[in-house]
Amino acid sequence: MPGEIERRLAELGVTLPAAAAPAANYVSYVEAAGLVYVSGQVSMANGELVKGKLGDTMELAEGAAAARLCAIALLSQVKAAAGGDLDRLKRVVKLTAFVNSTPDFGDQPAVVNGASDFLVEALGDKGRHARSAVSAASLPFGVAVEIEGIFELA
Amino acid sequence: MPGEIERRLAELGVTLPAAAAPAANYVSYVEAAGLVYVSGQVSMANGELVKGKLGDTMELAEGAAAARLCAIALLSQVKAAAGGDLDRLKRVVKLTAFVNSTPDFGDQPAVVNGASDFLVEALGDKGRHARSAVSAASLPFGVAVEIEGIFELA
Amino acid sequence: MPGEIERRLAELGVTLPAAAAPAANYVSYVEAAGLVYVSGQVSMANGELVKGKLGDTMELAEGAAAARLCAIALLSQVKAAAGGDLDRLKRVVKLTAFVNSTPDFGDQPAVVNGASDFLVEALGDKGRHARSAVSAASLPFGVAVEIEGIFELA
Numbered sequence: 130m131p132g133e134i135e136r137r138l139a140e141l142g143v144t145l146p147a148a149a150a151p152a153a154n155y156v157s158y159v160e161a162a163g164l165v166y167v168s169g170q171v172s173m174a175n176g177e178l179v180k181g182k183l184g185d186t187m188e189l190a191e192g193a194a195a196a197r198l199c200a201i202a203l204l205s206q207v208k209a210a211a212g213g214d215l216d217r218l219k220r221v222v223k224l225t226a227f228v229n230s231t232p233d234f235g236d237q238p239a240v241v242n243g244a245s246d247f248l249v250e251a252l253g254d255k256g257r258h259a260r261s262a263v264s265a266a267s268l269p270f271g272v273a274v275e276i277e278g279i280f281e282l283a
Numbered sequence: 284m285p286g287e288i289e290r291r292l293a294e295l296g297v298t299l300p301a302a303a304a305p306a307a308n309y310v311s312y313v314e315a316a317g318l319v320y321v322s323g324q325v326s327m328a329n330g331e332l333v334k335g336k337l338g339d340t341m342e343l344a345e346g347a348a349a350a351r352l353c354a355i356a357l358l359s360q361v362k363a364a365a366g367g368d369l370d371r372l373k374r375v376v377k378l379t380a381f382v383n384s385t386p387d388f389g390d391q392p393a394v395v396n397g398a399s400d401f402l403v404e405a406l407g408d409k410g411r412h413a414r415s416a417v418s419a420a421s422l423p424f425g426v427a428v429e430i431e432g433i434f435e436l437a
Numbered sequence: 438m439p440g441e442i443e444r445r446l447a448e449l450g451v452t453l454p455a456a457a458a459p460a461a462n463y464v465s466y467v468e469a470a471g472l473v474y475v476s477g478q479v480s481m482a483n484g485e486l487v488k489g490k491l492g493d494t495m496e497l498a499e500g501a502a503a504a505r506l507c508a509i510a511l512l513s514q515v516k517a518a519a520g521g522d523l524d525r526l527k528r529v530v531k532l533t534a535f536v537n538s539t540p541d542f543g544d545q546p547a548v549v550n551g552a553s554d555f556l557v558e559a560l561g562d563k564g565r566h567a568r569s570a571v572s573a574a575s576l577p578f579g580v581a582v583e584i585e586g587i588f589e590l591a
Contacts, residue, residue, distance in 0.1 A: 152546070153546065153550050153553055153554070154550065154553040154554045154556070154557040154564075154565065155532075155553045155565060155566050155567065155568045156565045156566065156567060157567065158567055159528065159530050159531060159565075159566060159567045161471075161472060161528060161530045161587075161589045162316055162470060162471035162472050162530075162589065163315075163316035163317075163471075164315060164316050166530055166531040166567040166587070167567060168567040168568050168569060169568070169569030169570065169571070182540070184421075220313065220315060222313045222315045222316075222320055223313060223320040224309075225379075225431070225533075225569070227569075227571045230420055230421055231420070231421070231540075232336070232385075232386075232420050232421050232540075232574070233421060233425075234420075234421050235421060235422070235423060235424045235425045236423075237421075237422070237423045238306070238307065238423050242307050242308065245307055245308040245309045246307070246308045248308070249308040256308075257308065257309060257310045257313075258309055258310065258313060259309065259310060259311065259312055259313045259320040259321060259322040259431075260309045260322050260323070261322060261323030261379070261381075261429065261431040262323065262423060263323070263381045263419040263422055263423075263429060264419050264420040264421040264422065264574075265419070265420060265571040265572050265573070266386070266418075266420040266538055266539070266540050266542075266572040266573060266574040266575075267420075267492075267538055267539070267540050267541060267542050267543060267545075267572040268543070268545070268571055268572065269543060269544075269545045269546050269570060269571075270543045271541075271543045275569065275571060277533070277567075277569040279315075279320070281315045281316065316470055317469075317470035317471075318469060318470050338575075374467065374469060376467050376469045376474055377467060377474040378463075379533075379585070384574055384575055385574070385575070386490070386539075386540075386574050386575050387575060387579075388574075388575050389575060389576070389577060389578045389579045390577075391575075391576070391577045392460070392461065392577050396461050396462065399461055399462040399463045400461070400462045402462070403462040410462075411462065411463060411464045411467075412463050412464065412467060413463065413464060413465065413466055413467045413474040413475060413476040413585075414463045414476050414477070415476060415477030415533070415535075415583065415585040416477065416577060417477070417535045417573040417576055417577075417583060418573050418574040418575040418576065419573070419574060420540070420572075420574040421574075433469075433474070435469045435470065
């Protein structure tokens with residue numbers, strides 16, 4: 130039976146995808162010293178990478194949607210870290226968000242709000258997090274956004 | 284009455300600005316598992332963003348001054364996290380510093396020293412931190428520097 | 438007498454260099470709240486910086502070798518943090534890897550696998566870590582890779 134948070138996600142029309150397995154000698158999350166460190170999650174929808182470069186091939190709204198996908202992928206990993214019970218999530222502590230953009234793009238915060246707004250919409254106050262929003266010169270496979278996160282479980 | 288650290292800041296001619304409130308669904312800091320995670324602080328002086336691109340529109344000394352402003356903003360947030368008593372700061376643990384630069388700029392360390400030198404000048408040994416200094420392709424609103432930090436409170 | 442991990446490193450042909458001292462007002466690592474935060478380590482071999490830009494002046498295999506050098510440098514710092522006994526390393530928790538690349542480069546994961554593969558080869562399961570792999574617009578002195586890490590000691 131889905132818990133409270135997953136019922137709220139369903140209201141938002143969001144079903145968590147299976148937590149993606151990393152393709153190499155790293156893992157999707159590590160729990161240490163009371164926190165869960167989740168690997169950078171790239172923008173992906175229905176198993177397809179969402180690619181683009183803000184300021185060039187991708188509009189702001191699309192970038193925000195890509196950031197939201199990263200946040201959904203982060204929650205999938207947190208659910209796995211919590212043994213399947215997402216209600217054990219106590220707090221989203223910190224996001225570091227990398228936006229694939231041109232050198233003159235300046236709307237990183239609006240892009241990353243796609244992730245931040247979703248987390249607060251889905252999780253309420255426990256979704257409020259510290260964050261950084263910066264541009265990367267480029268990202269894996271040309272994806273539009275990559276976000277890593279630190280989470281606290283109860 | 285200002286505490287010891289704020290008296291030292293005053294000697295250095297630094298008055299902490301009011302901690303900036305984030306403009307979105309994130310918060311300026313989260314305390315978790317014994318540490319304070321402070322959101323990326325952008326270079327800003329007297330409420331005005333300090334913009335520039337190192338290697339192009341901004342000189343090294345200006346970049347270092349911008350990094351120092353980020354460090355001051357970080358301390359403002361730490362003071363808020365400490366309930367107004369900055370003397371509760373036990374240690375600056377880690378800074379991640381993003382410099383807005385051209386692709387061939389290589390003086391990130393000298394820029395970020397503007398923050399590191401200030402923190403040690405203001406805080407002594409408790410200001411010595413681990414850090415990374417890298418270039419971002421671009422930063423929010425074209426600011427010159429963005430620095431996030433992890434802090435330990437007593 | 439070298440411990441178990443350093444004997445394994447010797448089998449791999451790796452001798453840890455002396456932990457590099459930072460050239461400024463920051464330190465190579467800080468231990469706080471049960472974890473060791475290691476400053477970004479740049480690619481360096483025998484005291485010489487390994488410079489290059491992926492997608493332009495450096496091939497993928499060279500980039501992976503540069504990432505491996507960063508991982509070796511991180512272990513040198515962890516050894517120093519552990520008072521010289523690397524066997525106290527309990528877990529590599531998290532790496533954030535910055536690749537110096539052109540704006541259209543997309544093979545950051547393959548570059549950073551040079552570090553991830555080495556850590557698992559050298560440390561087994563305790564070397565499996567969460568990670569992010571992104572491109573930086575540029576890196577200090579033009580180095581090819583910079584990696585920071587969070588480690589847990591026993």
